[in-house]
Amino acid sequence: MRILVTNDDGVHAPGIVALAEALRLVGTVTVVAPDRERSAVGHALTLHHPLRVTEIMAGIFAVDGTPTDCVNLGIHALLAGSPDIVVSGVNRGGNLGDDITYSGTVSAALEATLMGIPAIAVSLAANGHGSNYRPAAAFAARLAREVLERGLPRDTFLNVNVPDLPAEELGGPVITSQGKRDYGGDIVAKVDPRGRNYYWIGGNEPVFRDIEGTDFHAVKRGRISVTPLHLDLTNYASLSVLQSWDLSA
C-alpha cells in the first residue's frame, strides 16, 4: 500500500510526525508537506509561481506551497505511483462545523478526492498546542486500514476530529454530520510604529451550537468524530424554490 501523508502545520509539526509513524505499520509512507505553517489557507492552489521541493530525508518532502499543492505534487510528480490513500494531519486544533472550509488539512483531503484517491483528514481538537497526537494518529491508522479494505462512497472523504485526551480516556468513534458555528466579528484595528493603520482579523473562541449528531457534539463529549463529506455543495432542497423565481428580465 502506498500512503501519501500531508498537513498544514508544516513538515516538522508533531502531529505529522506521529501520523507518519502510525501509518508505517499500514503501508509505505511518503510525506509531502508544506515547509512551514500554512493554516487557514483553505483550498488554495499555487498557479502563478513555481514550487520548490526539498527531500529533507528519504521519503519526506518539504514544499514551499499549500497543502493542496502538496497533494497535487505528491500524486502527479513525487511518488513512484499513484497513492492508495491520502491522510492529512494530525492537525493542531479541531476542524469542526463550518470552519472546515478554511482548513488546509481538510482541503488536502478534498484535493485527493477530486483526483479520485480515498482520503482522510485528522485533527486534534485541542486548545493550544495539544498533547495527545499519538492516540489520534493510531485511530487514523486504524481507519485508513478500514478504508483501504472497504473503499469509500463516491466523491466522499472522511473528516476526523479526535479529543485531546490520553488513549484510555478517549470515547469510541461516532459517525456525525457537520456542525454549525456562530461567527462573531472580531477585527482589531491598530496603528503601526510608523503611524499607519492596520487591521488584524481576530481569534475569538468559536461558539458552536451543541446539536446532537454533529461533530462538535461528539468531540465535546470526549468521543472521536468521523464525518463523511462530499464534493457536491448543491442545496438540492432549494432547487424548486429558485425555479419559482422569475429571472427572465
Added chain:
Amino acid sequence: MRILVTNDDGVHAPGIVALAEALRLVGTVTVVAPDRERSAVGHALTLHHPLRVTEIMAGIFAVDGTPTDCVNLGIHALLAGSPDIVVSGVNRGGNLGDDITYSGTVSAALEATLMGIPAIAVSLAANGHGSNYRPAAAFAARLAREVLERGLPRDTFLNVNVPDLPAEELGGPVITSQGKRDYGGDIVAKVDPRGRNYYWIGGNEPVFRDIEGTDFHAVKRGRISVTPLHLDLTNYASLSVLQSWDLSA
C-alpha cells in the same frame, strides 16, 4: 440598501468595475477588494499578519489580503453598517463544477453566508480575458434585487455563471446543480537559471462531464447558470454505510 462588492481578480479588474456600476442602480455600493489578483486562493483567511486597507476612491477600498479577508473587513470594520447583500465578481473565467472549491470569488460569497449575509458569486465563463462583463453584471443586479426582496434559503448562496456573449445572444437563466470535472495531472518540472529544480502546476483545459441539469451543461448551451450552494458538506446518504463499520477496536 447597502451592498458590499468584492472579487478575486483585484480592485482594478474590469469585472468588478462593471459589477459595481450595475449595482449602483440597486443600492449604495461599497467595494472592498484585493489590491491585486488573488485567484485560486480558495477560502483562505489571513490570521498571522495584519492587513492594510487603502481607500483609493470614496467607497472603494483595496486590501492586501484575500477575498475572504475583504468580506470580513467589509462587514466588521469598513462599512457603516452590516450590508444587506454581498456580491462577488464578475470573475474572469467560469467557476463551475468542483472547481468552485478553489475559487476566491465563490469563497467570498461563502464567507458572507457564514456571517449570515445573503450572497451571490458571479463569473464570466470566458476563455482568456472575456469581453462581455456588462451583461453579466446586469444579470447580477437583476438577481440581487430578487434576493433582497425574497431572501435566500437558510445557509445558502447563489453561484452564477454567465456565458461570454453579448446581451442579445445570452440564453435565459436556468437553476442548476454543481457539475463534475475530470482532473488530469499536469505538472511541469523544469530547471531554473541557477540550476535548481522547480515544479509548476499546469493548466490543462478542464474537462467537464456534460450532465444534464448541471452548471456546465447550461453554460455550454449559452444559458446563464444559477446554482444554490450551501455550507453543509455532509454526505448524509453515506452516514448509515459508515455506521455499519466496526471502528471501535
Added chain:
Amino acid sequence: MRILVTNDDGVHAPGIVALAEALRLVGTVTVVAPDRERSAVGHALTLHHPLRVTEIMAGIFAVDGTPTDCVNLGIHALLAGSPDIVVSGVNRGGNLGDDITYSGTVSAALEATLMGIPAIAVSLAANGHGSNYRPAAAFAARLAREVLERGLPRDTFLNVNVPDLPAEELGGPVITSQGKRDYGGDIVAKVDPRGRNYYWIGGNEPVFRDIEGTDFHAVKRGRISVTPLHLDLTNYASLSVLQSWDLSA
C-alpha cells in the same frame, strides 16, 4: 536619448509620475517600476522566483519585484536598446546619510552603475507624503541633461535630495558628502489577537549629525544636495592598520 525611470514607491506613486513627465523633455522615457511599494528593500535582487511584467500603458511597465529587479529587466529585456541614463525616484522621503544602504531608490541607481549606465537617485526630503514633487523632478531633469552631456566619474552615481519646498523657496544645489545618522533601538513587542508574540521594527525620527558639507546639512538649510557615491566600500585608510595584525596562527 533613452531614459529608464524607476522608483521604490511603486509605479503609481506621484513622485515617479512627476519625474517621468519632466524627463520626457530630455529624451524618450520608459518607466519600469515595482507594481506596489517596495521601500527599505535595499539592493535586493529576486533570484529564486520568476518575475511578472505588465505593460499598463505604452512605455510603462509594472513588475512584481524590487527596484533592482526593475533596472535589470529594463536594461536587459524590456527596452529596445541600452538606456543612456537611469533615473530613480522621486522618492517619498529623503535618502540621507547611512540610510542610503536601506534604500530601494538608491539601490536602483547603484544597479545601473554596476551595469555601466550613468544613474541618478532623486528623493524628496519630506515628512509625510510630500507636496513638491514637481520642482524636484525638474531639477532631476536639469541634472540628467548635464550628466548626459558630461558623463560621470567612473563607477560613480549621484544621490540627490531635494527639500520639500515650492520652486521659488528652494535653495541652489550644493555638492555634498554622505552624512551620519545616530541609530536608536526602537522595537515594539506586542501580542497578536491570537495570543502570539510579534515584534515590529519601529520608526523613530532619524537623528542626523549636523556636519557641514554633508547631505543632511544642505537639506536642513533648504538647499538641494547632490552626493557623488561610488561602488567601492573599501576603507583604504585602514588597510595598513589591519596589515599590522598577526592573523597567521
Added chain:
Amino acid sequence: MRILVTNDDGVHAPGIVALAEALRLVGTVTVVAPDRERSAVGHALTLHHPLRVTEIMAGIFAVDGTPTDCVNLGIHALLAGSPDIVVSGVNRGGNLGDDITYSGTVSAALEATLMGIPAIAVSLAANGHGSNYRPAAAFAARLAREVLERGLPRDTFLNVNVPDLPAEELGGPVITSQGKRDYGGDIVAKVDPRGRNYYWIGGNEPVFRDIEGTDFHAVKRGRISVTPLHLDLTNYASLSVLQSWDLSA
C-alpha cells in the same frame, strides 16, 4: 563576551552551525537568523509587517525576516545586553567585489556597524554547496578574538572570504580591497503552463577582474581575503569635478 551570530542561508544551514560552534570557544553565542534562506536580499529591513521569533533551542532564534531584521532584533530585543561583536556567516558562496551590495550576509555586518557594534561577515568562496565550513569558521573565531581585543577602525567592518579548501591547503590571510566584477545581462524569458510570460534573472558565472590586491585575486590563489569596508560611499575624489558643473539654472 556576548557574540551575536546570524546569516542569510537560514538558521539550519551548515555554515552557521559551524560558525556558532567555533565562536562558543570565544564567548557566549546567541544565534538570531532567518527561518529560511534569504540570500540576495541586500540591506532589506522589514518595516511594514511584524516579525515572528521562535526560540528553536536555548540561545537559537529563528526569525521570519531578513538578516538585517535579525541583527536589529538581536541587538535591541532578544539578547540580554548589547553584543560585543556580531559575526555573520559562514555564507554558502563568496561575497566578492561589487556583489557585496546584494549580500544579506554582508548587510547584516553593515547593520551591526550602523548600531555601533564591531562586525565580521564570513563567506565560503565555494562553487555549489561547499564542503569546508569548519576551517572558515575557525578563522572567523580567530579574527573575532583579535577584533574583540584591538577594536576596529571607526565605522568599519571586515568582509572575509575563505577559499573552499581543507585547513592544511588554506593559504594565509591577506588584507585586500574590494574587487571589480563585469556584469553580463542574462535574463531568461519564458512562458508559464498557463500561457503567461515571465522573466527570470539568470545566474551566469560572475566574471571578476583579476586585479592584484583585491579580494578576488587573493581567493583565486587559495588565500583568505580580509577586506575592511566602511559605511561612507562618498566618492571624495569627484567632489571637485562636480563642483565645477553649473547646476544653478
